[in-house]
Amino acid sequence: MAKALHTLCASEAxxxxxRGNFTVEAYTxxxxxxxxxxxxxxxxxATLDPLHVLEQARRLDRIPKDQRGPLHGFVIGVKDVINTxxxxxxxxxxxxxxxxxxxxxxxxxxxxxxxxxxxxxxRTTEYAVVAVTPGTxxxxxxxxxxxxxxxxxxAAVADYQVPIGLGTQTIGSIMRPSSFxxxxxxxxxxxxxxxxxxxxxxxxxxxxxxMARDPRDLRKLSDVFGLKDDEAPRKGEMIAGQKFAxxxxxxxxxxxxxxxxxxxxxxxxxxxAGATVDEIALPSDxxxxxxxxxxxxxxxxxVVFHRESTCVRDTMxxxxxxxxxxxxxxxxRTFLRSFDALAALRGKMDEIASDYAAIIAPSSVDVAPVxxxxxxxxxxxxxxxxxxxxxxxxxxxxxxxxxxxxxxLVSGRYRDEHLLQVAASVGPLFSExxxxxxxxx
Amino acid sequence: MAKALHTLCASEAxxxxxRGNFTVEAYTxxxxxxxxxxxxxxxxxATLDPLHVLEQARRLDRIPKDQRGPLHGFVIGVKDVINTxxxxxxxxxxxxxxxxxxxxxxxxxxxxxxxxxxxxxxRTTEYAVVAVTPGTxxxxxxxxxxxxxxxxxxAAVADYQVPIGLGTQTIGSIMRPSSFxxxxxxxxxxxxxxxxxxxxxxxxxxxxxxMARDPRDLRKLSDVFGLKDDEAPRKGEMIAGQKFAxxxxxxxxxxxxxxxxxxxxxxxxxxxAGATVDEIALPSDxxxxxxxxxxxxxxxxxVVFHRESTCVRDTMxxxxxxxxxxxxxxxxRTFLRSFDALAALRGKMDEIASDYAAIIAPSSVDVAPVxxxxxxxxxxxxxxxxxxxxxxxxxxxxxxxxxxxxxxLVSGRYRDEHLLQVAASVGPLFSExxxxxxxxx
Numbered sequence: 084m085a086k087a088l089h090t091l092c093a094s095e096a097x098x099x100x101x102r103g104n105f106t107v108e109a110y111t112x113x114x115x116x117x118x119x120x121x122x123x124x125x126x127x128x129a130t131l132d133p134l135h136v137l138e139q140a141r142r143l144d145r146i147p148k149d150q151r152g153p154l155h156g157f158v159i160g161v162k163d164v165i166n167t168x169x170x171x172x173x174x175x176x177x178x179x180x181x182x183x184x185x186x187x188x189x190x191x192x193x194x195x196x197x198x199x200x201x202x203x204x205x206r207t208t209e210y211a212v213v214a215v216t217p218g219t220x221x222x223x224x225x226x227x228x229x230x231x232x233x234x235x236x237x238a239a240v241a242d243y244q245v246p247i248g249l250g251t252q253t254i255g256s257i258m259r260p261s262s263f264x265x266x267x268x269x270x271x272x273x274x275x276x277x278x279x280x281x282x283x284x285x286x287x288x289x290x291x292x293x294m295a296r297d298p299r300d301l302r303k304l305s306d307v308f309g310l311k312d313d314e315a316p317r318k319g320e321m322i323a324g325q326k327f328a329x330x331x332x333x334x335x336x337x338x339x340x341x342x343x344x345x346x347x348x349x350x351x352x353x354x355x356a357g358a359t360v361d362e363i364a365l366p367s368d369x370x371x372x373x374x375x376x377x378x379x380x381x382x383x384x385x386v387v388f389h390r391e392s393t394c395v396r397d398t399m400x401x402x403x404x405x406x407x408x409x410x411x412x413x414x415x416r417t418f419l420r421s422f423d424a425l426a427a428l429r430g431k432m433d434e435i436a437s438d439y440a441a442i443i444a445p446s447s448v449d450v451a452p453v454x455x456x457x458x459x460x461x462x463x464x465x466x467x468x469x470x471x472x473x474x475x476x477x478x479x480x481x482x483x484x485x486x487x488x489x490x491x492l493v494s495g496r497y498r499d500e501h502l503l504q505v506a507a508s509v510g511p512l513f514s515e516x517x518x519x520x521x522x523x524x
Numbered sequence: 525m526a527k528a529l530h531t532l533c534a535s536e537a538x539x540x541x542x543r544g545n546f547t548v549e550a551y552t553x554x555x556x557x558x559x560x561x562x563x564x565x566x567x568x569x570a571t572l573d574p575l576h577v578l579e580q581a582r583r584l585d586r587i588p589k590d591q592r593g594p595l596h597g598f599v600i601g602v603k604d605v606i607n608t609x610x611x612x613x614x615x616x617x618x619x620x621x622x623x624x625x626x627x628x629x630x631x632x633x634x635x636x637x638x639x640x641x642x643x644x645x646x647r648t649t650e651y652a653v654v655a656v657t658p659g660t661x662x663x664x665x666x667x668x669x670x671x672x673x674x675x676x677x678x679a680a681v682a683d684y685q686v687p688i689g690l691g692t693q694t695i696g697s698i699m700r701p702s703s704f705x706x707x708x709x710x711x712x713x714x715x716x717x718x719x720x721x722x723x724x725x726x727x728x729x730x731x732x733x734x735m736a737r738d739p740r741d742l743r744k745l746s747d748v749f750g751l752k753d754d755e756a757p758r759k760g761e762m763i764a765g766q767k768f769a770x771x772x773x774x775x776x777x778x779x780x781x782x783x784x785x786x787x788x789x790x791x792x793x794x795x796x797a798g799a800t801v802d803e804i805a806l807p808s809d810x811x812x813x814x815x816x817x818x819x820x821x822x823x824x825x826x827v828v829f830h831r832e833s834t835c836v837r838d839t840m841x842x843x844x845x846x847x848x849x850x851x852x853x854x855x856x857r858t859f860l861r862s863f864d865a866l867a868a869l870r871g872k873m874d875e876i877a878s879d880y881a882a883i884i885a886p887s888s889v890d891v892a893p894v895x896x897x898x899x900x901x902x903x904x905x906x907x908x909x910x911x912x913x914x915x916x917x918x919x920x921x922x923x924x925x926x927x928x929x930x931x932x933l934v935s936g937r938y939r940d941e942h943l944l945q946v947a948a949s950v951g952p953l954f955s956e957x958x959x960x961x962x963x964x965x
Contacts, residue, residue: 196835394637426867
C-alpha cells in the first residue's frame with residue numbers, strides 16, 4: 084500500500100512530485116487535511132492560511148520542470164520568531180500581534196528562492212525565551228510537554244502535519260523539543276547560516292536550525308544554505324571501524340532513566356555495528372561550561388530586552404521579566420570573564436571532537452515530562468550552543484510511557500556536512516534497534 | 525546674539541524647549557530650513573518627509589511637561605540600514621527600494637520611547653558594506669569624501685542639518701566619517717546596545733553607535749541605552765594627574781601628515797594640561813590584529829550575504845559581490861583560528877587599557893581625501909571594532925586644506941561611561957587648542 088501523502092518526508096514527496104505522481108497542490112492539500120484533522124488537539128500552528136498556501140502550491144506547480152529549485156515541493160513550518168513576508172511574526176507577545184514586519188528573514192528568503200513552500204508560522208514560547216508552553220501538546224501524548232521554545236515546529240513535524248520545521252536555539256530550543264517529539268533536530272555550527280530576521284536573544288548564542296523526520300531532508304536544506312566542510316566527507320562511509328565517544332556532560336547525575344538507557348543503547352548499537360566507542364570525560368576547564376554559557380546568555384539577553392524592560396514593561400509576562408533581568412547583582416566584568424572563557428573553550432572542543440566520527444551526548448534530561456505548562460529542562464544542551472559546535476538530535480530510543488528520547492551527535496565547528504553524514508548512517512540503526520517507533524503515521 | 529536654532533546641539537536645544545524659549549516644532553522647522561538650504565549640495569538624506577516630521581514635532585509639543593522623556597526634543601537622523609516604522613529602509617540597494625519593513629529597530633524604538641524625534645534616513649553605502657560614496661559630499665569641502673559607510677549621518681551632523689546621527693560600524697564606519705567631518709563619533713562596547721533591526725554584516729563586529737557635535741549629547745543618548753560601567757566614573761575629574769597612552773597602531777607608517785600632527789598635538793595638549801602621556805606599543809600578539817579582524821569579517825559577511833550571492837546576485841554591485849565573496853581559497857579553519865585568536869586578545873586589551881584614562885589612537889589615515897567616489901581607508905579603526913572596546917572620535921585638529929581630523933579615545937570594554945567623561949574633558953581642550961574650527965555654523 085502506498086504511504087499516505089502526509090507521511091512522506093520532504094525528499095520522498097519531492098521525488099514523487101518531480102516524477103509527476105502528484106502535484107505540490109495535492110501534497111499540500113494532504114498536509115492541510117492532516118492539520119485540520121489533528122491540530123485542534125496538538126496546537127502546533129500560530130498562523131496558517133490554507134487558501135494562501137494552496138495558491139503558493141499552484142504557483143510552484145506552474146514552474147517549468149527545468150526551472151524548479153532544489154527544494155521544489157519542500158513544505159516548511161516557520162517558528163513564529165522568524166520573519167516571513169506573507170505571515171505576521173507575533174513572537175507570542177502582545178507587543179507584536181499587529182506587526183507589519185512583512186519581509187522574509189534571510190533563511191526564509193533562501194528557502195523560498197530555492198523552491199520551498201512556507202506553510203505557516205508555528206507556535207513558540209514568548210519571544211522564544213520563557214519556558215511556558217504556547218499551548219502546544221506533545222502529539223505522542225497530549226498530557227506531556229512538546230518541549231520548547233521551538234514547540235510548534237517539533238510537534239507539527241512529529242505529527243506529520245509538515246515535513247520540515249524551522250527552529251532557533253539559544254540554550255536547547257531545537258535539541259530538547261526534537262528529543263521530546265522523536266524527530267531529527269539540527270543545530271548547525273553557530274552563524275554558519277545567517278540568523279538575520281529572527282528574534283535576537285543572545286547574539287553569540289542564537290542559532291538557526293531545523294527539524295525533520297528524515298536525515299536526507301536535513302542534508303538538502305543544508306546544501307541550499309551553503310554548509311560546506313573544509314574536507315568533503317567521504318560518501319557512504321560505514322560505521323564499522325569508526326571511533327565514537329560517549330560523553331556524559333556536567334550534571335549527568337540529573338539524567339533520567341530514559342536518557343541513561345538511550346546513551347547506553349546508542350553505544351551498544353554502534354559497537355555491535357563494528358565501531359569503537361570510547362567513554363570520555365571533559366578536561367577540568369570545561370567544568371563550568373554551563374555557568375559560562377548562562378552568564379553570557381543572561382547578560383546578552385538583558386541588552387536585547389532593554390527596550391522592553393524600560394519602555395514597554397507592561398507587555399512582558401512575569402517569566403519574561405525574570406528571564407531578561409540580567410546577571411543579578413554581579414558586575415559586567417563577570418560577564419566579560421565568562422564571555423572570554425567560553426570563547427577560549429571552543430577551539431579546545433574542536434580538538435577533542437576531531438578524534439571521533441561524532442561525540443554522543445544526551446539531548447534531554449529524559450522523555451518529555453507530564454505537564455501542560457513547562458517546556459522542560461535544557462541543561463544538557465546549553466554547552467553545545469555556547470561552544471558553537473554542530474549538533475544533531477537523532478531519535479530512536481524509548482523511555483517511560485513509550486515516549487521518544489534522542490541522543491545528540493556533536494562534531495567540531497564547521498564539520499556540519501560530516502555530522503549530517505554520520506547522522507544519516509547511525510539514524511536508521513538507532514530507529515531499527517533503539518526501541519521507539521512513532522504510532523502517528 | 526543668540527545662536528541660530530539649527531546650530532544648537534541637542535542638549536542645548538532641549539534646555540531651550542523645556543524652558544519654553546521655543547517649541548520642538550519651531551526647532552524642527554529651523555532644521556528643515558537648513559536642510560532645504562544645504563542638502564542639494566551635501567546630499568546627506570536618503571528619505572526625509574518634512575510634513576511627517578513636523579507632525580511628530582507637534583505631537584511632542586503636546587506632551588505635558590511632566591510626561592516628557594529624557595530625550596524630549598532630541599532630533600535624530602537614522603542611517604538607512606537601521607529600520608524605522610515611519611520610513612522605508614533602503615540599504616542603498618535596488619533589492620530594498622520598496623521594502624515594507626515598517627518596524628523600529630530596537631535602538632530606534634528606545635530613542636522614540638524616550639522622546640526623540642526621528643527626522644529621516646541618512647544616506648549610506650550599499651548595505652553599509654561597499655566603499656563607494658552614496659552621493660554625499662563632505663560639507664566642509666564638497667570635493668572631498670564624507671567618509672562612510674555612515675556618510676549621511678556624519679555629513680548631516682557636521683552641516684548642522686541635525687544634531688544627532690545614528691551609525692553602524694563593522695570596520696570604521698562611525699570613526700572614519702566622524703574624523704572626516706569634524707564631529708564626535710561614539711562606538712560603544714560591542715553589543716552593549718542591541719543592534720537588532722539594523723542590517724547584519726558581521727555578527728561579532730557590527731556595532732551600533734552615534735554621532736553628535738557635543739559630547740553632552742553622546743552622554744544623554746548613552747543613558748537611555750542603559751550604558752553603565754561597573755564603577756561609576758568620578759564626576760568632574762580634571763585632566764591634570766591622569767595618565768594617557770598614545771598608541772601608534774600596526775600600519776602607522778601609512779598615517780598622513782594630518783593624522784601624525786593630530787596625534788602629536790593631542791599628546792602635547794594633554795601634557796600641557798598636567799597629564800602624563802606614555803607612548804606605548806602593543807605586545808607582539810597584536811601584530812596581526814588587523815588580519816584577524818579582516819578574516820572574521822570576510823567570513824561572516826559571506827554567510828550573511830549567502831542569500832544575495834546565490835538568489836538575487838543581479839541586484840548586487842560588483843563592489844558588493846567582491847566584498848562578500850568570503851576568504852578566497854582559504855579553508856574555514858583559517859576563519860576559526862582568527863575568530864578564536866581575536867577573542868583571546870580582547871581581555872588582554874582591556875588589561876592594557878586599564879592603566880590609562882584613555883588610549884589615544886588615530887581615527888583616520890588623514891583628513892578626508894579629495895574624491896567623489898571613495899569613502900576612505902578604515903585601516904586604523906578595524907582593530908578597535910574587533911576588540912569590542914568603546915571608542916570615541918574627538919575632533920579639533922586641522923590638516924591639509926584646513927580640513928578636520930580627529931583622534932580616537934579608547935578604553936577597555938564596558939568602560940563606556942568613563943570614556944564619555946574623558947571625552948567631555950578633553951574635547952573642549954582639543955577644540956580650543958587643536959587648530960580646527962567649523963566654518964559652517
